[in-house]
Amino acid sequence: MAEAKTKSAVTIRDLQTFEDLKQMDEVEREVWGLSDIDTTPLTLVIATKEAGSIWVGAFDGTKLVGFAFGFLGLENGRLIVHSHMLAVREPYRNSHLGYNLKLAQRERVLAIRVDDGRTDSRTNDPRITDTRISEMTWTFDPLQSRNAHLNFTKLGVVSENYKVDLYGPETSSVLHRNGTDRLWVTWPLSSRRVSDRLQGKDNRAEVLDALSTLTPLIHFNGDGKPARTDLAAALNRQRIAIEIPSDIVEVERKDPALAWEWRLQTRWAFTEALNAGFSVAEFCRTVRGQQGPGVYLLEKAKVEDYVPEMKRKPVNGR
Numbered sequence: 001m002a003e004a005k006t007k008s009a010v011t012i013r014d015l016q017t018f019e020d021l022k023q024m025d026e027v028e029r030e031v032w033g034l035s036d037i038d039t040t041p042l043t044l045v046i047a048t049k050e051a052g053s054i055w056v057g058a059f060d061g062t063k064l065v066g067f068a069f070g071f072l073g074l075e076n077g078r079l080i081v082h083s084h085m086l087a088v089r090e091p092y093r094n095s096h097l098g099y100n101l102k103l104a105q106r107e108r109v110l111a112i113r114v115d116d117g118r119t120d121s122r123t124n125d126p127r128i129t130d131t132r133i134s135e136m137t138w139t140f141d142p143l144q145s146r147n148a149h150l151n152f153t154k155l156g157v158v159s160e161n162y163k164v165d166l167y168g169p170e171t172s173s174v175l176h177r178n179g180t181d182r183l184w185v186t187w188p189l190s191s192r193r194v195s196d197r198l199q200g201k202d203n204r205a206e207v208l209d210a211l212s213t214l215t216p217l218i219h220f221n222g223d224g225k226p227a228r229t230d231l232a233a234a235l236n237r238q239r240i241a242i243e244i245p246s247d248i249v250e251v252e253r254k255d256p257a258l259a260w261e262w263r264l265q266t267r268w269a270f271t272e273a274l275n276a277g278f279s280v281a282e283f284c285r286t287v288r289g290q291q292g293p294g295v296y297l298l299e300k301a302k303v304e305d306y307v308p309e310m311k312r313k314p315v316n317g318r
Contacts, residue, residue, distance in 0.1 A: 009060055010058050010059065010060050010092065010097065011058070011059045012056060012057070012058050012059075012100055012101065012104050013059065014054075014056060014057070014108075015049065015055040015056070015057045015064075015067065018046070020055075020057060021049060021055070022042060023064035024045055024055075024064065024067055025039060025040070025042060025045075026064075027064055027065070027066065027087050027089060028040060028087060030089060030090075031087040031088070031089065032087070048069075048071055052072070053069065053070065053071040053072070054069065054081065054105055054109070055068075055069055056069075056101055056104045056105055056108070058088070058092070058097050058100070058101060060092070065089045065092045065097070066088035066089060066092060066098070066101060067085070067086070067101070068083060068086040068101040068102065068104070068105050069083070069085045069086075070082060070084065070109070070136065070138075075137060078312075079114065079131075079133050080133060080135045080136060080137050081109045081133055081135075082136070082138060083102075083136055083137070084138070086098055086102070086138075088101075099154060102150075102155060103198070105136065106136065106187070109133050109136055110189055110190070112132065112133050113131065113132065114132070114133070115131075134188065134189055134190055134309070135186055135187060135188055135189060135310070136186070136189060137184060137186050137187070138184075138185060138187075139163065139166060139183065139184050140182060140183060141180075141181065141182060141183075141248075142162070142181065142182070142244070142266060142296070143178070143181075143248040143259075143263065143266060144249075145244060145245070145246050145248070145286075148244075148283040148285075148296070149283060151185055151283070152280075152281075152283035152296075153204075153282075153283055153284075153285070154197060155197060155198075156187070156188075156191070156196070156197035156198070157185035157186060157187045158185065158186055158279060158280065158281060158303040158306075158310075159183045159185040159186065159303075160274055160278075160302065161183070161184035162181070162183055162267070162270040162271050162274055163184055164179075164181055164267060164271070165179055165181060166181070166182045167182075177252065177256070178252055178259045178263050179263050179267075181267055183270070183280065185280075186303065188309050188310050190309060191307050191308075191309040191310070192309070203282070207282045207297055208284060210239060211295055211297060214241040216229065216241040216243045216295065217229055217231065217234045217240050217241065217269045217272075218242045218244075218265050218268075219241075219243045219293075220293055224258070226243075226261060226262050227265075228265065228269075231272060234273070235272070235273070235276045235278075238299065238300045239297060239298065239300070240269075240273050240278055240297075240298040240300075241295050241297055242266060242270065242273075242296045243294070243295050243296075244262065244266060244294050244295075245262060245293060245294075246285070246286055248262065273298050277300055278300050278301075279299055279301060280297075280298050281297055281298060281299045281306065282297040283295070283296050283297070284297070
């Protein structure tokens with residue numbers, strides 16, 4: 001297998017030319033193993049780029065080795081950028097390219113200024129507006145421990161929305177054979193929480209301390225299978241823990257039935273907890289040794305209760 005590439009060997013820049021955009025198809029197919037029916041048409045790639053969507057690429061020389069794609073969206077009446085895809089070729093996955101592509105997306109989103117098109121009635125000049133996009137969203141498979149670590153621990157996302165089979169029961173990708181359940185996460189770009197995470201401030205000790213007092217709602221039994229604890233007791237607490245395997249891809253390879261059991265049990269736990277008013281706040285990787293499970297920490301609160309910057313301003317001063 002090829003050696004992992006270092007950050008210094010790769011340049012991150014916008015996808016600009018037709019040749020840049022054309023390479024995206026090859027990377028998408030390689031990373032997800034998609035058939036033609038599930039790949040993004042090149043015409044759509046070009047159209048979204050021309051319409052202002054964010055296409056950021058990681059290049060080793062002229063070769064595209066990873067990319068991130070985000071587009072403008074509306075969530076509860078607010079402008080956001082939704083990051084639909086992020087892909088990194090396998091030899092480059094241990095060089096923090098996924099993290100750096102997210103930072104590049106963040107930089108570009110924070111630079112966006114929205115002009116509402118209104119003019120000053122006294123001077124007939126365009127008004128100076130400073131409307132900014134303060135949040136990004138995306139989805140990921142909550143059984144993927146590595147992605148959960150990147151999203152919650154390193155980037156500082158939060159979540160209060162679990163989507164069952166978002167892309168259908170499966171797609172042509174070998175990575176989508178265990179259902180396509182997703183956590184819909186929000187990245188509050190300018191919040192103190194995110195700033196702290198990007199500066200490398202580690203809250204692992206605090207999370208481990210909180211987890212030490214909890215019996216997880218879903219946990220490993222003695223045979224490596226998911227087991228439930230009492231739901232009513234969990235919902236009466238201020239915090240809930242949910243364990244997942246450290247490597248669900250390996251579980252899927254060795255025992256697809258066990259992987260599906262983990263899907264069903266964690267689906268139940270997340271949906272019950274979120275419907276009861278909990279939010280997903282943190283993730284801690286390998287809490288019982290190198291091969292131990294990862295654990296989500298859920299708080300009985302809305303995300304804006306512990307990310308104050310996400311509180312919505314009242315409309316018309318009310």
